[in-house]
Amino acid sequence: MQYFVQQLINGLTLGSIYGLIAIGYTMVYGIIGMINFAHGDIFMIGAFTALIVFLILGALFYSVPVVIALLVMMIVAMLLTSLYNWTIEKVAYRPLRGSFRLAPLITAIGMSIALSNFVQVTQGPRNKPVPPMVSKVYNIEGISVSLKQIIIVLVTIVLLALFWYLVNKTSLGRAQRACEQDRKMAALLGIDVDRTISITFIMGAALAAVAGTLFLMYYGVVVFSDGFTPGVKAFTAAVLGGIGSLPGAVLGGLMIGFIESMWSAYFSIDYKDVAAFSILAIVLIFLPSGILGRPEVEKV
Amino acid sequence: MAVTASPERDIVATPMQRATREALYAGAIALGLFVLFIGLRTDQNISNELILVQRWGLLAIVVVLTMAGRFLYVAYGQPFLANQKIVDVATGLLPESMATRFFRLPYFIAAIVIVAVLAFLAGSLDGLLGPGLAGYARFLRALAIIYALASVMFYFRTFIHAHFSALGITALALYPVIVVLVLAVYGGSMAAGFQGSLKWVDNFGIQILIYVMLAWGLNIVVGLAGLLDLGYVAFYAVGAYAYALLGTQYGLSFWILLPAAGAMAAFWGVLLGFPVLRLRGDYLAIVTLAFGEIIRLVLINWREVTNGSAGISGIPKVTFFGLMTFNVSDPNYIAKVFDIATSSAYYKIFLYYLILGLCLLTAFVTIRLRRMPVGRAWEALREDEIACRSLGINTTTTKLTAFATGAMFGGFAGSFFAARQGFVSPESFIFLESAIILAIVVLGGMGSLVGIAVAAMVMIGGTEVLRELDFLKQVFGPDFTPELYRMLLFGMAMVIVMLWKPRGFVGSREPTAFLKESRAVSGSFTKEGHG
Numbered sequence: 001m002q003y004f005v006q007q008l009i010n011g012l013t014l015g016s017i018y019g020l021i022a023i024g025y026t027m028v029y030g031i032i033g034m035i036n037f038a039h040g041d042i043f044m045i046g047a048f049t050a051l052i053v054f055l056i057l058g059a060l061f062y063s064v065p066v067v068i069a070l071l072v073m074m075i076v077a078m079l080l081t082s083l084y085n086w087t088i089e090k091v092a093y094r095p096l097r098g099s100f101r102l103a104p105l106i107t108a109i110g111m112s113i114a115l116s117n118f119v120q121v122t123q124g125p126r127n128k129p130v131p132p133m134v135s136k137v138y139n140i141e142g143i144s145v146s147l148k149q150i151i152i153v154l155v156t157i158v159l160l161a162l163f164w165y166l167v168n169k170t171s172l173g174r175a176q177r178a179c180e181q182d183r184k185m186a187a188l189l190g191i192d193v194d195r196t197i198s199i200t201f202i203m204g205a206a207l208a209a210v211a212g213t214l215f216l217m218y219y220g221v222v223v224f225s226d227g228f229t230p231g232v233k234a235f236t237a238a239v240l241g242g243i244g245s246l247p248g249a250v251l252g253g254l255m256i257g258f259i260e261s262m263w264s265a266y267f268s269i270d271y272k273d274v275a276a277f278s279i280l281a282i283v284l285i286f287l288p289s290g291i292l293g294r295p296e297v298e299k300v
Numbered sequence: 301m302a303v304t305a306s307p308e309r310d311i312v313a314t315p316m317q318r319a320t321r322e323a324l325y326a327g328a329i330a331l332g333l334f335v336l337f338i339g340l341r342t343d344q345n346i347s348n349e350l351i352l353v354q355r356w357g358l359l360a361i362v363v364v365l366t367m368a369g370r371f372l373y374v375a376y377g378q379p380f381l382a383n384q385k386i387v388d389v390a391t392g393l394l395p396e397s398m399a400t401r402f403f404r405l406p407y408f409i410a411a412i413v414i415v416a417v418l419a420f421l422a423g424s425l426d427g428l429l430g431p432g433l434a435g436y437a438r439f440l441r442a443l444a445i446i447y448a449l450a451s452v453m454f455y456f457r458t459f460i461h462a463h464f465s466a467l468g469i470t471a472l473a474l475y476p477v478i479v480v481l482v483l484a485v486y487g488g489s490m491a492a493g494f495q496g497s498l499k500w501v502d503n504f505g506i507q508i509l510i511y512v513m514l515a516w517g518l519n520i521v522v523g524l525a526g527l528l529d530l531g532y533v534a535f536y537a538v539g540a541y542a543y544a545l546l547g548t549q550y551g552l553s554f555w556i557l558l559p560a561a562g563a564m565a566a567f568w569g570v571l572l573g574f575p576v577l578r579l580r581g582d583y584l585a586i587v588t589l590a591f592g593e594i595i596r597l598v599l600i601n602w603r604e605v606t607n608g609s610a611g612i613s614g615i616p617k618v619t620f621f622g623l624m625t626f627n628v629s630d631p632n633y634i635a636k637v638f639d640i641a642t643s644s645a646y647y648k649i650f651l652y653y654l655i656l657g658l659c660l661l662t663a664f665v666t667i668r669l670r671r672m673p674v675g676r677a678w679e680a681l682r683e684d685e686i687a688c689r690s691l692g693i694n695t696t697t698t699k700l701t702a703f704a705t706g707a708m709f710g711g712f713a714g715s716f717f718a719a720r721q722g723f724v725s726p727e728s729f730i731f732l733e734s735a736i737i738l739a740i741v742v743l744g745g746m747g748s749l750v751g752i753a754v755a756a757m758v759m760i761g762g763t764e765v766l767r768e769l770d771f772l773k774q775v776f777g778p779d780f781t782p783e784l785y786r787m788l789l790f791g792m793a794m795v796i797v798m799l800w801k802p803r804g805f806v807g808s809r810e811p812t813a814f815l816k817e818s819r820a821v822s823g824s825f826t827k828e829g830h831g
Contacts, residue, residue: 110794
């Protein structure tokens, strides 16, 4: 039982990170109907920015309280990563809006390749380890919960609440939902569609940057190719939950996190990704539009 | 770095003011993007701790270059392009108004003279100019050769256009012969010709043709049937491992295993096809991606059979239909049979013709299948699945045959790849490969075989050329390795080509079936990938 709860906590931590990334996929998909393949690399850019900010803080000040360091890392990462995603949307996706469906997918894949190789060229191909920032571990009745895990889950909850408020209660969120339902009609009603889409990309990137910072804090190492695997997992999570659905993305992220940690704990760590992908395939056989996704209406 | 200003300010601003403003915006954005990534570099020091290295000079150069580029584009590039469009519309010379100015007889003669002089001096270039300038001279020579060839092609453009397929196949068939002969004349002996041809036949010829074949195979799934497949590399892996395992364990011949590998890949194609029959669009994309990853992860982790990440080596070479071999120690080694000098180039040239044959087989089958009911069903499925079903087409078998046929060609290419490398490992079958193949299909203009071949040549050949640009070391110092930038430039090229030609190189297509007369349909009237 203790072992199970332990794995549940590990899965929750992992799932939170996946959920944060998955929201970026699902929001972009919801609003312009494209798979933003570069999103995983946006996450990696976020993690790298956090790393560099961490090193700058270390070089400038003798000692910085961990909370402030993490906050600064997170905020700078959010700003810069948003700038990246905003620029990418302007340069690579906007000119192709209204073109056929695969065109932006190809530019997104191209951007993904370019981003990871850009970081490889400018920052070097090696692993970048950082000293542990938070190392406290609590022991509650034989279950060890590290402070890192608590921070990750708390930050995720706070961000999701903020995000939920933004999408459901503000005029910006209303504009986003309107664009999602019918872009042309929204434009007719005076919504600046371009701006709304840009903000969607910025929001997705900001969440991915937070996920990147948390990833760096949790694992203590980042490398230029780190965008791919978490990116694909988060994308899987978004599809599993029903792409386009925000609660679905979080649910899918948590599910992938749980599947992974449970499978590594009880079966084999080598095949954890195979398990996650296979469960995706099985779920989609029975629920072809994900768990919370709206079934696609076939128009003739 | 595209920043569009609000329209009312555009009217007031002169182009120069606008360009300056845009350049400032671009500079600010570039500064924001690059300040941490180019301005600072994370490096390990002796005690293995991360430290920051400052590179503000490089950052300044990059930002200034971005600003200059943006300024030139807005001030001169945009007006020029807009003007060009008007000229083209007025004269009806759509692609030619630029080209006729670019390709002129005097330029052509100048290029020939440059090539001739530099080729004549080839041996003594280093002595005359020093190694630095000689590098530039060789680059100039390469440019002049390309220009001369392009001019010739431009001059005969109508002829080439009319007989494109025949000319293309002839050129491909003669390519190794020409390379060997040219290099033999250049080097002074046949042996030198064969030795020098290795790089050209292997790195350029075989490498590009493998991708042409893969892209043509994927084209059946994506371009014809409209099913977005992001895990095509899985079938490539199945084919490669089928040959590698059966060839090393049971010593079976390539000629038996080639069809076997194709059949096995087709079987896996059907296996993948079954669960995804009900899925559409992006759900299909992620499941195929997941399938590709599953195959790769199993290849890594099933160590007892696949030897894990270490891969399988010592894969037997292809024999010349069992008559001759390419192993020096064998009694029927090709050089012994013909009594000629030993060289590894024979094998490469043989492989070149083998992959060329496989490519042509793929093209032939695709063209024939398109005229058969199943091919028409694929294209109908791509255009409208509901209409397809209401007309009584069995979408299940249609989708499954598309997956199986596409996968089969992937399997053929895979076993060829294993035979060529003599070594396979899961490293070769990452998602990036699927992405590259898909990019070639889309960049080529989906469904167009010629377009796809051109796209493969441009994208794969282009990245291979980067390996040859040693002269850049003279410019950027000896530490500069152009290969490092290969994939960065590849990714950027994907974006740029897509923005420039969103419908691919060959954007219009002839309908396969028509009622009275064949009319080319503009690509924008057809839709893809909704399966």
